Amino acid sequence: MWVEEPVGRRRLPDPVRTAAVRAVLIASVTLIQAMVAFFCVLAEVWLAFPMVLSGVACTVVATWAVLDVWVTRQVWMQRYGVVSEPSSTARRLRRERRRARRLARAAAREAARIRRRRVGRRLSRA
Numbered sequence: 001m002w003v004e005e006p007v008g009r010r011r012l013p014d015p016v017r018t019a020a021v022r023a024v025l026i027a028s029v030t031l032i033q034a035m036v037a038f039f040c041v042l043a044e045v046w047l048a049f050p051m052v053l054s055g056v057a058c059t060v061v062a063t064w065a066v067l068d069v070w071v072t073r074q075v076w077m078q079r080y081g082v083v084s085e086p087s088s089t090a091r092r093l094r095r096e097r098r099r100a101r102r103l104a105r106a107a108a109r110e111a112a113r114i115r116r117r118r119v120g121r122r123l124s125r126a
Contacts, residue, residue, distance in 0.1 A: 023065035
């Protein structure tokens with residue numbers, strides 16, 4: 001029977017995944033080219049020297065591609081990675097502060113109303 005299991009890690013974002021696939025393809029081509037260069041050196045073929053030079057260039061490109069994955073991941077995390085959701089604790093504290101402000105405003109209104117009433121009575125008696 002088919003049983004769904006929850007995934008341990010979330011899927012990579014699209015730009016990061018694209019960079020990672022590109023890096024894997026470039027690294028695999030570099031490894032194949034290194035093997036060909038090695039065999040050309042063993043066979044003492046004229047193609048050995050150009051293959052070794054291009055192998056060095058491909059190694060630089062592969063390193064650049066891996067760094068591109070890292071940079072793309074960092075940029076994506078900086079732009080979209082942080083989801084700002086207030087925690088339940090922050091929400092509760094905000095509610096308490098709001099309630100305290102409402103009570104303070106209501107008390108201030110009541111005090112002002114009482115003062116006005118007292119001032120009105122004094123004027124009418126005088």
